[in-house]
Amino acid sequence: MSELNELTLAEARDGLRARTFSARELTQAHIAAVEKARALNAFILETPERALAQAEVSDAKIAAGEGRPLEGLPLGIKDLFCTHGVTTTAASKILGGFEPHYESAVTANLWRDGAVMLGKLNLDEFAMGSSNETSAFGDVVSPWRRQVDGVVSEARIVPGGSSGGSAAAVAARLCLGATATDTGGSIRQPAAFTGTVGIKPTYGRCSRWGTVAFASSLDQAGPIARTVRDCAILLGSMAGPDARDTTCADLPVPDFEAAISRGVKGLTIGIPKEYRVEGMPAEIQRLWDQGADWLRAAGATIREISLPNTRHALPAYYIVAPAEASSNLARYDGVRYGLRVPAGDIVGLYEKTRAAGFGREVRRRIMIGTYVLSAGYYDAYYVRAQKIRTLIKRDFEAAYADGVDAILTPATPSSAFGIGEMASADPVEMYLNDVFTVTVNMAGLPGIAVPAGLDGQGLPLGLQLIGRPFDEETLFAAAQTIEDAAGRMTLPKPWWA
Amino acid sequence: MNAPVNPKKLIKGGLHDWEVVIGMEIHAQVTSRSKLFSGASTAFGAEPNDNVSLVDAAMPGMLPVINAECVAQAVRTGLGLKAQINLRSVFDRKNYFYPDLPQGYQISQYKDPIVGAGEVLVDLPDGEAITVGIERLHLEQDAGKSLHDQAPNLSFVDLNRSGVALMEIVSRPDLRSSEEAKAYVTKLRTILRYLGTCDGDMEKGSLRADVNVSVRRPGDPLGTRCEIKNVNSIRFIGQAIETEARRQIAIIEDGGSISQETRLFDPGKGETRSMRSKEEAHDYRYFPDPDLLPLEFDQAYVDGLAAGLPELPDAKKARFVADFGLSAYDAGVLVAERSSADYYEAVARGRDGKAAANWVINELFGRLNKEGLNIEASPVSAGQLGSIIDLIGAGTISGKIAKDLFEIVWSEGGDPHAVVEARGMKQVTDTGAIETAVDQIIAQNPDKVAQAKEKPTLLGWFVGQTMKATGGKANPAAVNALLKAKLGIE
Numbered sequence: 002m003s004e005l006n007e008l009t010l011a012e013a014r015d016g017l018r019a020r021t022f023s024a025r026e027l028t029q030a031h032i033a034a035v036e037k038a039r040a041l042n043a044f045i046l047e048t049p050e051r052a053l054a055q056a057e058v059s060d061a062k063i064a065a066g067e068g069r070p071l072e073g074l075p076l077g078i079k080d081l082f083c084t085h086g087v088t089t090t091a092a093s094k095i096l097g098g099f100e101p102h103y104e105s106a107v108t109a110n111l112w113r114d115g116a117v118m119l120g121k122l123n124l125d126e127f128a129m130g131s132s133n134e135t136s137a138f139g140d141v142v143s144p145w146r147r148q149v150d151g152v153v154s155e156a157r158i159v160p161g162g163s164s165g166g167s168a169a170a171v172a173a174r175l176c177l178g179a180t181a182t183d184t185g186g187s188i189r190q191p192a193a194f195t196g197t198v199g200i201k202p203t204y205g206r207c208s209r210w211g212t213v214a215f216a217s218s219l220d221q222a223g224p225i226a227r228t229v230r231d232c233a234i235l236l237g238s239m240a241g242p243d244a245r246d247t248t249c250a251d252l253p254v255p256d257f258e259a260a261i262s263r264g265v266k267g268l269t270i271g272i273p274k275e276y277r278v279e280g281m282p283a284e285i286q287r288l289w290d291q292g293a294d295w296l297r298a299a300g301a302t303i304r305e306i307s308l309p310n311t312r313h314a315l316p317a318y319y320i321v322a323p324a325e326a327s328s329n330l331a332r333y334d335g336v337r338y339g340l341r342v343p344a345g346d347i348v349g350l351y352e353k354t355r356a357a358g359f360g361r362e363v364r365r366r367i368m369i370g371t372y373v374l375s376a377g378y379y380d381a382y383y384v385r386a387q388k389i390r391t392l393i394k395r396d397f398e399a400a401y402a403d404g405v406d407a408i409l410t411p412a413t414p415s416s417a418f419g420i421g422e423m424a425s426a427d428p429v430e431m432y433l434n435d436v437f438t439v440t441v442n443m444a445g446l447p448g449i450a451v452p453a454g455l456d457g458q459g460l461p462l463g464l465q466l467i468g469r470p471f472d473e474e475t476l477f478a479a480a481q482t483i484e485d486a487a488g489r490m491t492l493p494k495p496w497w498a
Numbered sequence: 499m500n501a502p503v504n505p506k507k508l509i510k511g512g513l514h515d516w517e518v519v520i521g522m523e524i525h526a527q528v529t530s531r532s533k534l535f536s537g538a539s540t541a542f543g544a545e546p547n548d549n550v551s552l553v554d555a556a557m558p559g560m561l562p563v564i565n566a567e568c569v570a571q572a573v574r575t576g577l578g579l580k581a582q583i584n585l586r587s588v589f590d591r592k593n594y595f596y597p598d599l600p601q602g603y604q605i606s607q608y609k610d611p612i613v614g615a616g617e618v619l620v621d622l623p624d625g626e627a628i629t630v631g632i633e634r635l636h637l638e639q640d641a642g643k644s645l646h647d648q649a650p651n652l653s654f655v656d657l658n659r660s661g662v663a664l665m666e667i668v669s670r671p672d673l674r675s676s677e678e679a680k681a682y683v684t685k686l687r688t689i690l691r692y693l694g695t696c697d698g699d700m701e702k703g704s705l706r707a708d709v710n711v712s713v714r715r716p717g718d719p720l721g722t723r724c725e726i727k728n729v730n731s732i733r734f735i736g737q738a739i740e741t742e743a744r745r746q747i748a749i750i751e752d753g754g755s756i757s758q759e760t761r762l763f764d765p766g767k768g769e770t771r772s773m774r775s776k777e778e779a780h781d782y783r784y785f786p787d788p789d790l791l792p793l794e795f796d797q798a799y800v801d802g803l804a805a806g807l808p809e810l811p812d813a814k815k816a817r818f819v820a821d822f823g824l825s826a827y828d829a830g831v832l833v834a835e836r837s838s839a840d841y842y843e844a845v846a847r848g849r850d851g852k853a854a855a856n857w858v859i860n861e862l863f864g865r866l867n868k869e870g871l872n873i874e875a876s877p878v879s880a881g882q883l884g885s886i887i888d889l890i891g892a893g894t895i896s897g898k899i900a901k902d903l904f905e906i907v908w909s910e911g912g913d914p915h916a917v918v919e920a921r922g923m924k925q926v927t928d929t930g931a932i933e934t935a936v937d938q939i940i941a942q943n944p945d946k947v948a949q950a951k952e953k954p955t956l957l958g959w960f961v962g963q964t965m966k967a968t969g970g971k972a973n974p975a976a977v978n979a980l981l982k983a984k985l986g987i988e
Contacts, residue, residue: 099558
């Protein structure tokens, strides 16, 4: 692996500007890394020719002194973002060889700013999963391995999900950063599992236009990168108003990169007591305490707070998200695009196409969603879940009204597990991975996961900071403080290459 | 609901008299250039799938954006129905699978519609007027169209209509006969056309009705209803109700009971038949569409739209009665179409309103109907008809000549004053000329003169002869006076 792969996105940007290397060299280094890393299965589709073509444009722009904010920076794109003329799968068989005639708002913003696309990244099918084991294109393997008593285990570890491809590719230095999406933790959990930084911005910060929908009221795009600064740079390009998405906020995009150096002096950081869940490993608790100490040492006030409805969040989430998904995925019916399994009549075509096209977890969620919306159950499930959602939102509002600037929690209840280890477990056990992250989606708030240390097996652990609506800047400032205190994570040596 | 039962409206069964109870759901296509949630055109008659955006085809990641003009049209319609306008309404998804429904759900308004309760005043042919309650009006997307006749083993789908805005206008079960139902739809269509919110063209499918029909013995609680889907002409609405009511009566009188179901009307066979039973009804799994925020606007927005509304048929009718002295019936005929009312007003302005109404209703409408023309295509303009009426009023021509003049203007055009001049159609009021003619007739018919002294009604024969002799141009009053004097009739 070239030294160019070890650069952060910000360092690469500065190197390009200083003409230390060319966009072509930078892109080629990353294309080579991608090719060598196929054992990780992070990419569903590699687009090296497109990457090189974009890099040439970037070199010309840089030469002309017209470099744009992300000029020549190679990125990976989660394959949930529709890309014009480039197959988009959502990691599902149901989309067949679907080639969009349009570009998602978020990726269009990246290309507008000069970024280079290396390819489409693997994910859990339709972003439904917490381990990247539900992809129709195979499991993604984390670049991390367990290390017990100095012995590195060969066991393959999950990168988390659903943005497992994004997190693995970034941690393995295959790309400088990646787009991701987060419906219940799909950016933050894989970031925490892979020692990377991931931010789910406030609902409405990024346009959802052109991103394959999972649960419309929860879905939000965001970046995964290796540093807080890199995330800030990427989010600055991805975000912005879009009249084509009426849930997208008509707000200017702040200078996120500038915000990282603000520090936390004078800020009040809340520690929600309800997140001290039963059976939480001691090392997670220690890490959490450590995070609070770091922030305190940097001048923040740490205060215990209460978010009393937290325990209802996960069950409510697993009603709302499948309900929306069951409706959002109805369009994959074999009639207009994607997979079609012929049958004698239309109902047969629907049944055969959808049975063949959707994987087990997606089918499970469609069925749950259909059930909770059906006559006689709607009030008992969906309506109550929405009420809980309101209560969760109020909990946060009360905390913020009481002077809390951001909330610190663990990102996940454990470190990454091995591929297949959860195969025989109850699906609910897998869902428990999202216990610290779903509240943030339910309340529409911004949340960032930042690496904070390793567990006893040498696997990364992350902390989560939750902010006020549209106050990602405070999250970047606080996350930078933690990154500074914890020290940059030493990423695994490329055993896969 | 508790209005006294009008015995004339009851249907005679084999055993009893029955009251039919009808409620309607009208689907009215909103007049707008683009669809409810996409920028695609709504133009009628395009090639299949020409007017389809990425949103209409439900491509992955596409999102709906509400069309402000459709919202304004719905509010205008609500105001025209004297209805409650809801400043906050919610779009819901109605989920079901069908090839012409690309999203797998229709975006509609379920619990919180944009328009609440209102009413429509309906005039019946016998002069009676009834008030029909409106329960609600909501906005929703139309579906596409499945084409089953294009290939032997395949069905094709045309998505041009997919996503076109519809207003579903739901009435209360206030209608008691097929006549009332037809009059209600006719009146509703008139209001929509006045407002310009729906063209009401049933042939193009711009207005379709779902008709809920039940029967009961007068005074009994409501019977079980059946819904007849998608009836697409006013005549068929009447036929479907009659057919369905008689079907239900026959079943009940045979000792059976009605099962709630959805039925289709087959005008060819003159029958309704079952489409699906209550048990087979879809579970639509309605829930608020998370892609759309609740639709909110303020009272000032509503007031602004209210200020821009045209005069509506009821107000216009009242004004025609008050200002032009018309009968309620004539005024009702004239305001049925906004263009007719406008035409009439142009004719009546500064003239005798009743005379203008007679000419417009009897001569003009009669002739237009005969030729199958609508008022916009009338060869006689309001200005020309006004001139004809002016010529009568001034005594320049008689009413009879005026009809000839109307015919000439109808087929040849021209300024009526000039036509009268050029063709010598002026009424003769010169008594000298009339007297000459009268004297000649009296001289030629001594026997009739003698008879007339015995039988004064023979005066009419003399009048006729005089008019004939003067080519119809003699002033009838002058002819009468002269003849009476010369014949010695009092």
